Amino acid sequence: MQLKGQIAYHGIAYVQGKASGPLVASNVELSFWGGIDPQTSEVIDRHHPLSGKYIQDAILAIPSGRGSCSGSGVLLELLLNGRGPKGLIFSRKEDILTLGVVVAEEIFNKSIPIVILGTDEFQDLQSATYVSINGNIVSKAQHKGVPKNFELVIENPLGTSLSRHVELSNEDKEFLEGLHGRAAQAAMRIILRMAAIEGANKLIHVTQVHIDGCVYTGPGSLNFAERLRDWGGKVLVPTSLNSISVDQKRWRSQGVTSTFGEAAEKLATAYTDMGGSPTFTCAPYLLSSAPKKGDQVAWAESNAVVYANSVLGARTMKYPDFLDICIALTGRAPHGGLHLKRNRLASLCVELPALQKEDIDDSFYPLLGYQIGGLAGNRIPVITGLDTARPSTDDLKAFGAAFATMASAPMFHIVGITPEAATLQDAIGERDSIESISLDLRHLETSWRTLNSAQDDSPVDLISLGNPHFSIAEMRKLANICRGRKKNDRVSMMVTCGRATHGLASQAGLVEELERFGVQFITDTCWCMIDEPLIPTYAKTIMTNSAKYAHYGPGLTGKKFYFGSLERCVTAACSGSYDKGIPEFIK
Known part of the structure; x- marks a missing residue:
């Protein structure tokens, strides 16, 4: 579609709004946590093509996020401290960063538009200098400079209507009507918006939650948690807490500044006040409360999500920070994504030469996870050739953490090792074949030198x-x-x-x-x-x-x-x- 002086594309608006500004774009996914400084908006992932760029007041176009579930927290901080982008454009479904904007809109009345474009349109957009977003339409200038009709500030976001096509139980309706308190009501609104994005037609009960939102990303993360607590929020299912930002017992003796230490401790306290257990670990699968195969859970923290799905065989989406506590306050989660068996099948096969344990050392698994994560992107891979090497649970932990750093996919399969891949056919389902990549171990040298x-x-x-x-x-x-x-x-x-x-x-x-x-x-x-x-x-x-x-x-x-x-x-x-x-x- 071509307008006067512009080329326009129709996409899907995850969050409605209007915005214009210079384009910062890349074909490589980006994790906001560890990838963008929430105080300055600089891209600090030194391995990313956008390293050193600033996203403040720009329209950021990336295929999707990747890596940490805390990206939603970083984006919330950017929006609340005035360092955020003016809009986001993706080429595929993106939950983590969208959730950061949904929370900003629902809890703090701040918003930016988010639009999903088709792959071809997203690629064509990369050449633009300035772009505008108006609802589901993205326009790019045909010349350098800012077109006169571009609005350079966000004014009055169009808002997003609460999708009603999600089937609600009587309990869900009570939450939504505020009968269980203001915190649970706000939580249910956020859950339903994310369920609509996920394409879920109903909600399900979960047996436990692991919360990553207890990581202190700045005043916004603390304000969010304390607001839910002060609104009467109490978890309804067993809830473990991820690593926090300080060693709670030792931070003073370790020389951590009182300003940061006290804020991080207040955040942890807000979550324990709401009923979270002070486990404070990024490896909740090491706890005695770890879920079993087939359990429906809601875990955040990227490595924990990958391990739960892949190694334990539990079922969880890669829940963003803040959606985790919303689910804990209601016990309800969208019935979509990896909660459904059909979405857990592999779409990429990575073939390795048959390996023996004595052929490798423990640096092999993080290197391999890093390499395959980069190859997989948003595709769930199945790996062959490792059954004879018999990786330990710690090997799988290291593999999964590295994989989650580079991939946006929330799980992997290893034939003969992980519980849903006794055979290759188990991992790929009824399909006759999928794309296959043969990986020579010499290819790992690239990852070795990068790290x-x-x-x-x-x-x-x-x-x-x-x-x-x-x-x-x-x-x-x-x-x-x-x-x-x-x-x-x-x-x-x-x-x-x-x-x-x-x-x-x-x-x-x-x-x-x-x-x-x-x-x-x-x-x-x-x-x-x-x-x-x-x-x-x-x-x-x-x-x-x-x-x-x-x-x-x-x-x-x-x-x-x-x-x-x-x-x-x-x-x-x-x-x-x-x-x-x-x-x-x-x-």
Whole structure:
């Protein structure tokens, strides 16, 4: 469609509104958490094509989000502090970032338009300099400069009508009518808007919720939680809490500023006041309350969602921050996405050469997850060739966290390993075939070099372990590797883990043994939330065995990063230097 001086495209308006501005666009998905600074709007994902760009007052066009469920929280902060984009354009369904705008509109009366374009239209838009959004129509200028009829500020969003085609039970209607309090009413409104976007025609009961929204992204996240609590919000199903932004018991002694520490603690308290359990772990699958195969749950936190769906066989969508607490307050979730068996089937097959356990080390699984996540995008992959390698649950944890960092897909299958892929046919369903990719292990060198962003011979200053949180098995493995060795006094070594795991490790004598070696333990929080002074101010280079942290860390901390196996991390802790040799399994 061509208007005077413009080319216009019809899309689907997820959130109605009007906006105009310069276009910031990329064909690569972007995680707002760890990818955009909520205080400045700078793209800080140093591996992304938009790195260094600012999205404030721009129209941002990306295929979709990816990575962390906390992207909704970052977008809410940007909108509330005046640093946000004027509009968002995607080329496929996007829940996490849309939810950030829905919450801003429903709770804080602030909004920006969101439009989904077809793939061809989205590609054509990439060449634009300025664009405008009016409801479901996106227009681009045919020349440089701002067309005179562009409105450069958002005025009076058109609003979105509450979709009524979602079937409501009597209980749902009571929530919507406010009979169970204002918090539950607001929660139900948000759930129904997201259900309409998902295409769900009804809601279902869930047996438990894991909340990621307890991560402090700024005043907006705190204001949201305290508002729901003060409106009388109480969870109706068992609810665990993700890592928070500080070690609740130790943050003062760790030198965290009182302004940040107190705000983060207030946020955690708001969620526990509403009935959340203070588990404070990004690995809720390590808890005794972990769901079983077929359980309908509502989990947030990207690695936890992927693990729950893929390894446990529970059913959850990749719930954005803030939608998690809404579901906990009502016990109701949209009956769509991965809650339905048909949406859990693979659409991409990644074929690996048959591997034995002795062929690889533990850096293989995060590398592989990172590589396959980049290949998969929004497609659920099924991987063949790993059944003979027999990956452990910790291997699958590392794979899933790395996969979730790069992909927007909320699960994977591994033939012969994960519960819904006893055979390839189980994973793909009744289809005769799907797209297949043969992956040579030498292809992993690209991911290896990407994650080793420290290109020089910088000495190692800090060893970062536990992203996601360390398990008791990893504690034992670390103790075995460290036994009989001496850590370099110049190198700090830190492990993050959940309270429950720390308690088990303490009972087993592992905490005392590792502290003698020089390991510092941090509970409640995780590496994506940790900054100076907990990261020593002198530290210039960090080494980690986490592909997730090696990806996000440079942007979050401003430090250089090395990546390697747990054995290599301990060796670097003892020597103070990094072995730059490529693992044998890649050669």
